[in-house]
Amino acid sequence: MAFQMTRRSFLQASASAALTTALSGWLVSGAQAKSGFVRKPFTAPGSFGDTTTVSGSFCEMCFWRCQLVGKLRDGKLVKLEGNPKSVDNGVSICARGNAGVKLLYDQDRLKYPLKNVGKRGAPVWKRISWDEALDECASRLQGVIKNNGAQGIAMFPHGCSATYPMHYFEHVVGTPNVSEASFFQCRGPRDMAYLNTLGVQADESVDMPNAKAILLVGTHIGENIHVSHVKQYLKGLENGAKLIVIDPRFSSSASKADIWVQIKPGTDTAFLLAIMNYLVKKGAYDKAYVQKNGEGFDKFTKAIAHADLDWAAKICDVPAAQIKEVADLLAKNAPHVSIHPGRHVTWYGNDFQRERALACLTGLLGAIGVKGGFVKGKGPKLANVSWPNIAGEHAEEFALHKKAEKHVFSPPGTPTQMLRDAAISNKPYPINACIAWGQNPIQTIPGQQDTIKMLQKMDFVMVVDVMPTDITMYADILLPELSYLERYDYFVKSGVQWNLNDKHQQYIAPRTPLVSSLSADHQRKDSVWITNELAKRMGHAEHIPAATTEELLDKVLAGGNISLAQIKKENGIHLQPGSDPYGVSYPVKFFNDELADAGYPGVPNYTPVPEPPKGFARLVYGRVPVHTFNRSQNNVWLNAEMPENPIWLNHETAHKLGLKSGDRVNLVNQDGVISATTSILKVTQGIRKDTIFTAHGYGTKNPAMTNAANKGIDDQALITKPAVDPETGAHGMRTSFVRIMKDGKVLNIPV
Amino acid sequence: MNNSKSNNHADFYGFLAQSFRYPEQAWLGEPYFDLLDSIVQNLDLDNDTLGLRQTYCANQEGLEILQIEYTRLFINATPSVIAPPYSSVYLDQEGNLYGPSAVWVRRFYQQNGFELAGDADIPDHLALELEFIALLIDEHQEEVAEQFLNEHFRRWFPLFRARVLSGSTNKFYSTLLTLVDFFTREEP
Incomplete structure (x- = not known):
């Protein structure tokens, strides 16, 4: 459009009565927004551009939680680095950690509470106030509770920020229907198998830096980057550890392996059983450890007696000689061997048994509490502060797997498949509200069409996230969270120095903001604030354990006789003397009575998985x-x-x-x-x-x-x-x- | 005389800055539309401001439509935000917020004695840049304002405007974009 008028002539004409009146009328109306500026004399920055270093916090580009420092230039985060004080990741962070800067300034980030005025799956968003958003969430959730009971709420949490609301919904609201991807689509079988074999959490507690041999089953360190873990692995290799990699693919770990077993997928348990059977028959196992700490060893040896090398070779499609070679190498280097428990282990639906086999092999080799073996660092103590458990009994009563007497060894929460089936079928009871908090169930849970079906039948869907992930398309109310770089969190990263052979140290590193969140460009909030505001509206104000995340963190830290203020003074990480983690032994349930009583195999067993159809x-x-x-x-x-x-x-x-x-x-x-x-x-x-x-x-x-x-x-x-x-x-x-x-x-x- | 005239000019930019904030009843009242009418009439534009007033002024339903449109155009949307109102998205390679051009803008603000109110405010939001121009003109720093327009604003505003117009038929925003263009374009 071509203007008839220039700006100059317009402005000259602006003395015209009508325009002047309109302008002063608008000015008098006082409806102008608060200024986005303050006056401040300019002082020229030095050659470093006023770059400052903010220490503290830890990364959440993945869940390994490397400790960080942020480099800020004039308020803008320009670089992330490992915290030099860290005894875990040290100054190193990975590519993803570095790229956290780009999450902070991602133009697609969620900015304001949004209400879906379109359809689930095809949303039309209207920005609404926090009050309106929270009022609606509370009244809709209360509606579902009134009609269906607290168990009518399903929740899919993930990450540090989701823990606090998860505890609220489980313990105060009283729903058992909480399903974490970190268990049911990741670590669950490992955690439960080790608990029910060695009596302790597996984590990735293998002392690789000091191992003489390392066994990785499917684990592909190098493509899987968790900084201190990679350091442990590489230190082990540098120290001459033999590396055995079981993988159908030439992974980055396979490329460094002394023995690469190119196994047929789905058959790992057969492989492990054959190794154990071979070692038992040959007497090449840690008899002293087994005798002292083993339970049900006779039943175990009997149950795996069929698993000879040829049997496994055929199933696994690898040479019997190679299985023997692996077994001999492990025996030769025992007990200083790292039998890696894996991390993302939800593979074939018989994964608990494979993980049990790994734990049994660890015990069989006596690779517990010794250099290079399964060793758990002794971390610092912290207080356990959260919502009171006032509705736990109700939740327990309605737990789907307990009602059905299935999945007796489920990790905490409700198995996702059962939860989704129940929500779709309304059996054994209706589930009509869904909360996704930091989890993207569209991508985390297999069977996407069923997940969508579940979302579509809900009375109410609430999603809290940082980015507009796929699940956000299905929200009725979508709430924006602060990113890990801008918030405190109800989580304290703690542990010990990365190499157990070094000076024993414990560290405590709470998440604290590296950059300010004060901005007119968004209204993002942290999860403690969101949960508390929701709880107030749902009649649970009296149970709120802390008003702010800082207060909550301080209570957690008090258990370790330290405060947030003190840790800030100490550049984000508190270090204290640790103790020698070696010399501990754990019982090894080669045969597990509880498993057998519940109708599961008491000894690790191999169940074949379906073969690919022809052409696939x-x-x-x-x-x-x-x-x-x-x-x-x-x-x-x-x-x-x-x-x-x-x-x-x-x-x-x-x-x-x-x-x-x-x-x-x-x-x-x-x-x-x-x-x-x-x-x-x-x-x-x-x-x-x-x-x-x-x-x-x-x-x-x-x-x-x-x-x-x-x-x-x-x-x-x-x-x-x-x-x-x-x-x-x-x-x-x-x-x-x-x-x-x-x-x-x-x-x-x-x- | 000069003084009051100059202040006058500043207020037009203040008005435009306000127009690109989230639409709320509090500022979308009669006085706002009186001024909008008056500016449009003085410019001999054929935009239907009467229609805009009827649709959006003291009209809850209309306001909601405008809020949804603002959200879709500038905040978060599916399939995607039409035109994030930040210069970095248009000028800097990565299309992220707070890119080099935003850093430049912030330094420019600072050099002229202004700092952002919020610690984490993104400097190059359209409304902030327009308010900054208003502040400069209010201080009789027309030359600095012209420098800001010339070295920065005119490099991205046309790209932004084109994206809004290609993704929206909303008359309110198309009218305001025309006005911003008029008040910021280079004149001989």
Whole structure:
């Protein structure tokens, strides 16, 4: 449009009576916003541009929680580094940790409470006030409680910020229907198997720096980056540890291995049983340790007596001689061997048994409490402060797996599959409200169509997150959280120095903000504030354990005789003398009575998993070093590093199909589900012919994630038939079989 | 005389800055639309400000439509925000907030004696930049304002405006974008 008038002439004319009147009328109305500026004389910054270092906090680009410092230039966070005071990650952080800066300033971040005035799945957002948002959440949740009871609320939490609201909903509101991805789609089978074998949490408590041999089953350190853990692993290799890697794929760990066992996927437990049977028969195990600490060893040896090397060789599709070689190498270096428990272990729906086998092998080798073995650092004590448990009994009574007498060895919370089935079917009781807090169930839980069905039938869906992840599209009310860089958190990272062989030290590092959150550009809040405000509106004000996150943290820290103020003075990490973690022994339940009584195998056993149908290969997935599954996909730096997830295909297969590296392909699963997007093919000798590998967490669907949307293939969408681990109720997610589709043509995978 | 005239000019920019804040009943009243009418009439624009007044002034339903549109255009949206109102998104390669151009803007504010009110405010929000121009003009620093427009504002505003216009048919914002363009464009 061409103006008739110049600005100059307009402004000259602005003395015109009507305009002057209108202008003064507007000025008098006083409806102008508060100024975004204050006056401040300028002082020229020095050559460092007023760069300051803020110490404290820890990373949440993944959940290893490396301790940080932030470099701020004039209030803007310009760089993150490891905290030099850290005895854990030290000055190092990984690519994702570095890229946290780009999460802070991601243009797609959630900024204000939003109300969905469109439909679930196709939202239209209206910005609303916190009061309106919280009032609505409270009244809608109370409506569900009134009609269906507290158990009518399902919650999917993840991460530090979700713990406090999770405790509120479990212990004060009284719903048992809380399902954490970190258990049921990740660590659950491991944690429960070790608890029920060695009596302690597994974590990743293997003393790799001081090991003479390290066994990794599927674990791919290097592609899986947790800084202090990688340091432990590399120190072990540097010190000459022999590395054994069991993996159908030539992972980064396999590339460093002394022995790489290219096992057929799904058969690891058979492999482990054969090793143990061989060691028992040969008498090459730690008899003293077993005699002193073993329980049910006779029943164990009898139950695995069938598992000879040839039996396993056939099942695992590897040479018997190689299994023997692994067993001999472990025996030769015992007890200084690290039998790695793994981390993301929800593979086939029989994972508890595999993890039990790993724990038993650890015990059999006497690799407990000794240099290089399974050793737990003795961390500092802190207080346990949270909501009072006033409704726990109610929750217990309605726990789905307890009512059904299933999944007796479930980790805390309700197995996701049972929860979702109940919500969809209204049996045994209706579940009509859903809360996702820091978790993206669209991407974390297999069987996406069922998850969507569950969300669509709810009376109310509330989502709290930092980014507009896929789940946020299904929210009725969407609440924006502060990021880990701007908030205190109800979590204190604590532990011991990364190498147990070094001077014994304990550390305490609470999460504190590295940058201010004071801004007119958003109204994000932390989860303690959000939960407290919700609790007030739901009639639970009297139970609020602390008014602010700082207060809550101080109460937790008081248990360690330290305060937040003191730790801030100490640059974010409090160090104190530790103690020698070696010399501890744990009982080893080779045969577990409780398991047997509950109808599960008392001795680790191998259950075959379904074979790929003709023309299909098994889809397995793993991590890449620059992403934390789906969580980091939108980060502009990380996205630039690895925007897509290459599809690994065996080179001979590719040759037969006329495919080459760089081809764009879809995957099609056994149920005919075609990946919504394509990705690039990676043709390699480093994978078995019956296996296709890709990285997990790609293919974000929400277009509000500008960088991530529709990049790479969403493997979760292809996991339409997840298995469920009988003991724990955790999902098995390497249960899909796929073919490759190129240019619309589906190609059979030759045998 | 000069003085009052100059203050006058500043207020037009203040008015535009206000217009790109989140729409609320408190400021979208009769006085706001009186001024909008008056400016549009003085400019001989054929924009239908009467229609805007009827739709959005003291009209809860209309206000909600405008709020939803503001959210969709500038805050969070599915499929995606049409036009984040920050210069970094248009000028800096990564499309993140608080990129180099935002750092430049903040330093420019500081050099001229202004600091952002909030510790973590993002400097290059459209409303802040317009308010800054208002503050400069109010202090008779027209030359500095012109420098700011020339070295920064005019580099991104047209890109921003084009994105809003290609993704929205909302008459309120298209009218205001026309006004911002008029008040910030380069003139011989």
